[in-house]
Amino acid sequence: MDFFETIRGRRSCREFLDRPVSAKDIETCLEAARLAPSGTNAQPWRFLVARRPGIRAALAEAGHGHSGLKQAPAIVALLGDRGLYRKRLRRAKELADIGALRPETLAALESRYLEKEKNAAGSRDAGLEDRAIQANCMLAGEHFVLAAAALELGCCWVGAFEADKVAEILKLNPKYNFPVALLALGYPADGSQPPRPRYSISDIAWKDEAGRPWEAGTA
Ligand SMILES: Cc1cc2nc3c(=O)[nH]c(=O)nc-3n(C[C@H](O)[C@H](O)[C@H](O)COP(=O)(O)O)c2cc1C
Structure with a gap:
């Protein structure tokens, strides 16, 4: 399906x-999610595919009885992973090795990372770290959702x-996931389903300075 048609x-x-979803289709969605961008290529996400009825029923209950969770043959839990996030400097070095990150940027990342680790010793700023992880997970999640739409799921x-x-x-290890x-x-x-309402481009886009509307079609 054409990209914009899918969107x-x-x-x-x-x-x-x-009706069950095939493992192949689930893997296509996971593949799309895997390819999402992330800060320093940290990829701090995990995808737990729940297909067993008992687990799905329990998840639906934890989701306040959401109709979609109750009925869907598969529920994919998108999880943040602190262990993978903490390997982000290694991922950044890989990027530098293949020329996808400038050495100066790597050096800046390294010193920022070391500074953060020093400050975090004993008092890791879990809120900040989890927010960064979550932001990255959102991108992977949207890749997954769009792949599902492209497959007409x-x-x-x-x-x-x-x-x-x-x-x-x-059974998540709460230390990491x-x-x-x-x-x-x-x-x-x-x-x-009809499209849900959205703000127009003029409502949400600004031109050159805050508050100056981008007038769609005339800019
Ligand atoms: C971060 C996020 C959280 C959401 N949480 C829920 C939710 O808990 N229950 C639900 O039914 N829909 C949820 N949605 C779906 C939104 O309601 C939906 O995307 C929005 O109304 C626009 O409709 P559309 O996705 O059909 O275009 C969520 C979407 C996002 C991106």
């Missing part, structure tokens, strides 16, 4: 057919869930 046609899907990004319950159900989103995945049963 325009995608909807959050909350009703699913009772339905998907719903669910952010409203009890994180502690999800961590327990999925935390849930960012639950992605309900399956074949849509909610027909063709």
Whole structure:
């Protein structure tokens, strides 16, 4: 499917057919997610594919009984991974080795990283670190969602869930992993949905300075 056609046609899907999604299609979505960009190429994400009915039912409950989570034949838990995030300097060095990161930038990253580690000793700023991890995960999640749309699968990004319950159900090691989103995945049963309202470009884009509207079509 054409890229813009996919973007325009995608909807959050909350009703699913009772029909399994193939492992191949799930892997296509995972492949798209894997290729997402991330700061210093840290890739601080994990994807836990839940297909077992008991686990899905428990996740749906942790998601306040969301219809999509209840019905979807697969729920993909998008998880932040602090262990992978803490390897980001290694990833940055790999980038430098292949010429994708300038040596000066690597040196700056190294000193910033060492400074942060020093300050973090004993009092790691978990909030800041988790926010960075989460921001990267969001990009991978959207790659996943768009790949699902391109395969004409339905998907719903669910952010409203009890994180502690999800961590327990999925046996996460809370030292390293935390849930960012639950992605309900399956074949849509909610027909063709009209597009949800969006701000116009003029509403949200500015030209040269804050508050000066970008007038679509005339700029
Ligand atoms: C970060 C994030 C969290 C969301 N959380 C939920 C959720 O908890 N439950 C839900 O039904 N939809 C959720 N959505 C889907 C949005 O409601 C949906 O994207 C929005 O209404 C626009 O509709 P569309 O995706 O069909 O274009 C979430 C989407 C994002 C990006």
